[in-house]
Amino acid sequence: MTTATGDVWLPFPADEIDGLPDTFRYRQWDGEDEFPADPAPCVFYVTPYMKSSEVTLRPLAAMPALRIVQTLTAGVDHVLGGLGALRPGVRLCNARGVHDASTAELALTLVLASLRGLPGMVRGQDREEWRGGFYEALADKSVLIVGYGSVGAAVEDRLLAFECGRITRVARSARDSAHGPVYALADLPRLLPDADVVILSTPLTDATRGLAGAGFLGRMKDGALLVNVARGPVVDTKSLLAELESGRLRAALDVTDPEPLPAGHPLWHAPNVLITPHVGGSSTAFEPRAKRLIARQLTRFAAGEPVENTVLVTE
Structure with a gap:
């Protein structure tokens, strides 16, 4: 079996990642203006984290030896536009699993904060107002x-401790899971009217862009809470604004469209919305999990074994 060699570009210093194979030359690059070396010998490119598509894609056209592009995000929509510059056979891998704990924690935080009225309490604290009252629990919610x-x-693993009345799962296609049936996207029209809380955690694809539009939102029950920890364009912002301004729905958004949300955008001041600045994966849980994934992927690559989390292969 031939051992893989060549340059590997990493966003972290190589000496901070345990378990890296010693067959590669490691170059650190996290989106700086200057490249750390000639991109041509790079065979494995770990993309910078939370950088723009323009920055992330800049070295690709100069990497003729490239065999693996490894993102540190679960979604890969920010790199798809640069794959046309690559030769056939390059594998694009995502970071499935790296952000699970952090994003699930934030999803639960957004749900609980919204139901218990924490945004209003924080504003009340700023004004020295005691905002007592009777607030909603997650317990018994669908x-x-x-x-x-x-x-x-x-997300479901963490919901299980909160005595929810019912948890329903939807994915691209129907299947079974350890916790019960998973329904297809086509089943949403009949499932949405019964949900008190709808959590979006789907990747951004052609099928999910604008998924939560006027029809989707219109089927949600009065007073329901929409939580988006997926991608901003999964929700149609204009349709959501209409529902928020009418007072019929509530929302908690870690992602928006546009993003970053510009000053003066009406979503900032819409009623019944809690906004966090796309920090679902940006926590102390990210780096150790990202480094373990990188070491695992490079160990497999060096040994000529299939890498994990392949999303597509260039043609």
């Missing part, structure tokens, strides 16, 4: 998870 990949499953 929760619909739209996007039942590793993040969606991690």
Whole structure:
């Protein structure tokens, strides 16, 4: 078996990642203006984290030896536009599993904060107002998870401790899971009216872009909460604004469209919405899990074994 060699570009210093094979030359690059070396010998490119598509894609056209592009995000929509510059046979791998714990924690945080009225309490604290009252619990609520990949499953694992009345799972196609049946996207029209909380954790694809549009939102019950920890364009912002401004729905959004949300955008001041600045994966849980994935992938690659999490292969 031939051992893989060549340059590997990493966003972290190689000496901070345990278990890296010693057959590669490691170059650190996290999106800086200057490249760390000639991109031509690079065979394995781990993309910078939370950088723009323009930055991430910049070296690709100069990497003729490239065999693996490894993102540190679960979604890969930000790199798809640069794959046309690559030769056939290059594998694009995502970071499935790396963000599960962090994103699931934030999803639960958004649900609980919204139901218990924490945004209003924080504003009350700023004004020295005691905002007592009777608030909603997650207990007994019907929760619909739209996007039942590793993040969606991690969300359910954490919901189980909260005595929800019902948890329903939806993915691209129907299947069984350890916790029960997973329904197809086509089943959403009949599932949405029964959900008190709808959590979006689906990847952004042609099938999910604008998924939560006027029809989707219109089928949600009065007073329901929409939580988006997926991608901003999964929700149609104009349709959501109409529902929020009418007071019929509530929302908690870690992602928006557009993003970053510009100053003056009406979503900032819409009623019944809690917004966090796309921090679902950006926690202390990210780096150790990302480094373990990188070491595992490079060990397999060096040994000539199939890498994990292949999303597509260039043609």
